[in-house]
Amino acid sequence: xSDASLDGAKPRNSLLVADPHTRKRNxxxxxxxxxxxxxxxxxxxxxxxxxxTILGGGVSAFRQTYLxxxxxxxxxxxxxxxxxxxxxxxxxxxxxYGKILQQALEQTIADKGIAIAGLSDKDVTGMIxxxxxxxxxxxxxxxxxxxxxxxxxxxxxxxxxxxxxxxRVSMESAARDxxxxxxQLQLADALKAQGMLATQWNWSFLTRPDASDQxxxxxGVGIAILGSLYMMxxxxxxxxxxxxxxxxxxxxxxxxxxWTDIIxxxxxxxxxxxxxxxxxxxxxxxxxxxxxxQSAPIVGGLVLTLMTLPTxxxxxxxxxxxxxxxxxxxxxxxxxxxxxSVFHHVLPLAMPGILTGTIIGLAQALGxxxxxxxxxxxxxxxxxxxxPPDGLFEPASALPVQVYNWTQRAxxxxxxxxxxxxxxxxxxxxxxxxxxxxxxxxxxxxx
Amino acid sequence: xxxxxxxVSALAVIAASASAASARDQIQVSGSSTVLPYATIVAEAFGxxxxxxxxxxxxxxxxxxxxxxxxxxxxxxxxxxxxSRAIKDSEIEACKANGVTDIMEVRIGYDGIVFASDIAGNDxxxxxxxxxxxxxxxxxxxxxxxxxxxxxWSEIRADLPEQEILAFVPGTKHGTREVFEExxxxxxxxxxxxxxxxxxxxxxxxxxxxxxxxxxxxxxxDIDGDYTETLxxxxxxxxGIGIFGLSFYENNTDKLKVATIAGVQPxxxxxxxxxxxxxxxxFFYVKKQHIGTIPGLKEFTExxxxxxxxxxxGPLAAYGLVADPELAxxxxxxxxxxxxxxxx
Numbered sequence: 105x106s107d108a109s110l111d112g113a114k115p116r117n118s119l120l121v122a123d124p125h126t127r128k129r130n131x132x133x134x135x136x137x138x139x140x141x142x143x144x145x146x147x148x149x150x151x152x153x154x155x156x157t158i159l160g161g162g163v164s165a166f167r168q169t170y171l172x173x174x175x176x177x178x179x180x181x182x183x184x185x186x187x188x189x190x191x192x193x194x195x196x197x198x199x200x201y202g203k204i205l206q207q208a209l210e211q212t213i214a215d216k217g218i219a220i221a222g223l224s225d226k227d228v229t230g231m232i233x234x235x236x237x238x239x240x241x242x243x244x245x246x247x248x249x250x251x252x253x254x255x256x257x258x259x260x261x262x263x264x265x266x267x268x269x270x271x272r273v274s275m276e277s278a279a280r281d282x283x284x285x286x287x288q289l290q291l292a293d294a295l296k297a298q299g300m301l302a303t304q305w306n307w308s309f310l311t312r313p314d315a316s317d318q319x320x321x322x323x324g325v326g327i328a329i330l331g332s333l334y335m336m337x338x339x340x341x342x343x344x345x346x347x348x349x350x351x352x353x354x355x356x357x358x359x360x361x362x363w364t365d366i367i368x369x370x371x372x373x374x375x376x377x378x379x380x381x382x383x384x385x386x387x388x389x390x391x392x393x394x395x396x397x398q399s400a401p402i403v404g405g406l407v408l409t410l411m412t413l414p415t416x417x418x419x420x421x422x423x424x425x426x427x428x429x430x431x432x433x434x435x436x437x438x439x440x441x442x443x444x445s446v447f448h449h450v451l452p453l454a455m456p457g458i459l460t461g462t463i464i465g466l467a468q469a470l471g472x473x474x475x476x477x478x479x480x481x482x483x484x485x486x487x488x489x490x491x492p493p494d495g496l497f498e499p500a501s502a503l504p505v506q507v508y509n510w511t512q513r514a515x516x517x518x519x520x521x522x523x524x525x526x527x528x529x530x531x532x533x534x535x536x537x538x539x540x541x542x543x544x545x546x547x548x549x550x551x
Numbered sequence: 552x553x554x555x556x557x558x559v560s561a562l563a564v565i566a567a568s569a570s571a572a573s574a575r576d577q578i579q580v581s582g583s584s585t586v587l588p589y590a591t592i593v594a595e596a597f598g599x600x601x602x603x604x605x606x607x608x609x610x611x612x613x614x615x616x617x618x619x620x621x622x623x624x625x626x627x628x629x630x631x632x633x634x635s636r637a638i639k640d641s642e643i644e645a646c647k648a649n650g651v652t653d654i655m656e657v658r659i660g661y662d663g664i665v666f667a668s669d670i671a672g673n674d675x676x677x678x679x680x681x682x683x684x685x686x687x688x689x690x691x692x693x694x695x696x697x698x699x700x701x702x703x704w705s706e707i708r709a710d711l712p713e714q715e716i717l718a719f720v721p722g723t724k725h726g727t728r729e730v731f732e733e734x735x736x737x738x739x740x741x742x743x744x745x746x747x748x749x750x751x752x753x754x755x756x757x758x759x760x761x762x763x764x765x766x767x768x769x770x771x772x773d774i775d776g777d778y779t780e781t782l783x784x785x786x787x788x789x790x791g792i793g794i795f796g797l798s799f800y801e802n803n804t805d806k807l808k809v810a811t812i813a814g815v816q817p818x819x820x821x822x823x824x825x826x827x828x829x830x831x832x833x834f835f836y837v838k839k840q841h842i843g844t845i846p847g848l849k850e851f852t853e854x855x856x857x858x859x860x861x862x863x864x865g866p867l868a869a870y871g872l873v874a875d876p877e878l879a880x881x882x883x884x885x886x887x888x889x890x891x892x893x894x895x
Contacts, residue, residue, distance in 0.1 A: 238599040281805040316595040317588035484591045486605035499607040514802040
């Protein structure tokens with residue numbers, strides 16, 4: 105419209121037939137739309153590839169193969185003195201329970217008349233997860249009366265046999281594999297035909313702690329979820345009040361001078377500092393100087409708070425700026441103090457923006473691994489931390505850390521576990537982002 | 552205002568609990584990623600079979616672990632450092648400077664280093680000299696030092712398959728790299744007679760580094776990640792040969808084919824007997840000053856080296872650790888809490 109060349113130009117053609125210039129402009133627009141569409145298609149393809157690899161590899165982590173066999177808890181092995189003294193029973197280690205499980209499985213094979221050519225002792229022993237003996241021991245310790253009885257035990261099977269029912273292991277690969285054999289898989293099939301072995305939904309993936317390299321079938325993300333939640337709690341409790349207070353002061357009260365400019369530049373700068381730097385700071389300040397424990401969610405939370413603060417401050421300041429000055433003027437005009445105008449009028453109106461910024465900051469912190477590397481959270485943790493506040497000082501892991509740890513393990517079954525943990529992390533992130541959108545939709549006001 | 556009150560009280564709760572933080576009751580372990588699987592297996596079994604909590608095991612490499620270990624004495628420092636190499640004198644000095652004076656050295660066993668390629672590929676029978684001729688920056692051809700001209704294995708020795716040279720070598724931050732350079736490349740340099748020629752041409756000092764310098768023309772690729780990355784590289788470049796720890800190979804025998812060195816097949820037996828040449832001892836270092844302060848530290852150390860775990864029939868051997876023939880001596884040293892200074 106302000107295009108000077110169009111002024112006074114006579115239309116050389118009719119309006120119904122486009123002239124070359126119009127055709128050119130229309131073509132340019134059509135091309136631009138095609139580019140835009142192309143960009144979206146490319147990113148969608150990437151997303152689909154990413155999600156399908158993760159889902160394809162990880163969904164199976166939520167299913168697990170279990171074996172149900174009758175186990176005779178032999179009193180001669182488990183309670184040599186025959187007095188059911190808990191102290192004596194405690195001395196019997198998981199090794200003995202492993203043997204009892206092995207005998208039980210051999211007995212079952214004999215009872216059911218399963219005969220498989222080339223089935224070695226190693227195949228039978230290796231069938232049951234090493235985790236099972238610990239579970240059986242705990243069960244007996246909790247109820248010593250079980251000794252001497254025959255109980256039905258539901259035990260995890262070895263990761264390779266589990267992989268066979270998930271399509272990761274085949275008879276051909278088993279023949280080459282040092283940790284399983286076709287005979288072992290045939291035994292599993294025979295037990296399945298008897299209805300003793302089944303692949304079921306696996307809640308324990310979400311609740312169990314990590315497990316060592318020898319028992320991928322028992323590994324879960326329980327402690328990682330808890331650790332991540334604790335850290336988010338610390339971030340929420342610290343970063344939100346500090347961040348919001350800082351932005352309100354900077355935006356509403358602080359004088360505009362050189363100092364506030366310097367602070368502003370520094371905050372924007374901090375937002376772009378690589379996260380590992382915050383880890384170095386955390387190690388120096390919180391562990392070495394303040395003497396806080398290693399591997400603890402409190403330290404992780406403090407480090408992530410520092411990392412999230414700039415994001416929250418920038419988002420909050422933008423939200424405060426978006427509140428029209430007329431609101432402030434009206435409040436001041438009817439005699440409100442500066443603070444009343446901010447807390448009664450500006451802050452509630454800026455709330456949706458602040459919440460969105462906070463949740464995005466939290467989501468960013470949730471997926472962060474690098475700063476945790478230096479404060480000892482990239483670790484193997486088996487003991488479930490207690491409830492906060494005490495639990496904040498006990499060792500825990502975190503979801504992205506768990507993914508990182510599992511991708512380094514030698515056993516291929518851990519790749520499935522890592523993908524499963526990524527799915528859990530993605531669900532968390534999706535929920536947080538959905539919440540951010542919902543809050544914005546609900547509270548947003550436009551002028 | 553309600554939310555402000557809530558946050559203030561929440562801050563107060565945090566501050567109050569910070570001051571009431573209880574003493575640490577679990578053992579903290581850090582260090583080598585090679586020792587990590589063994590340490591986690593032992594930690595898990597320790598937690599299951601005793602009333603002590605399961606130790607927390609971190610990875611991050613031998614050097615990083617020892618650095619952390621040497622930071623000082625006290626509850627917020629680690630108790631044990633895993634290492635895939637012996638502690639260096641400079642590290643002992645650093646420890647001393649920070650007050651860590653009593654260190655117990657515990658050798659848990661040996662780890663083999665194997666050369667493996669894709670399961671569907673060619674069979675390889677290597678000698679250290681083959682590796683030197685394939686990967687060294689400079690080799691000796693007809694008595695002259697030249698930049699490495701070899702592009703195919705068959706050019707090095709006629710019985711090797713006609714396959715492009717492509718090797719995935721652990722990066723310099725790995726302890727495995729040091730062993731590879733020392734026991735394979737440098738040994739091959741001697742074996743092939745190149746060391747003599749280097750010495751004659753460059754002098755004693757230069758010859759040693761010339762023996763260990765790897766070519767940089769893309770035939771030897773440094774892997775800074777872990778063995779899983781090497782495996783992924785081999786699966787995409789089928790003619791590549793990777794360097795792995797024995798335990799990693801044993802967990803992936805369905806995807807990898809192992810090469811012999813000097814005619815010896817790597818296995819826990821051939822490494823224990825010393826026939827297979829490429830192996831190294833694995834250690835962990837215990838802060839003796841923490842025994843008595845951190846509950847279960849001595850019990851854990853004894854548990855680690857017990858026959859049930861570290862012995863030839865134990866779970867560590869099943870995972871790929873080569874049991875130490877002198878385990879009994881180690882057990883005795885641990886029982887006496889013998890420190891490194893006392894051993895010297």
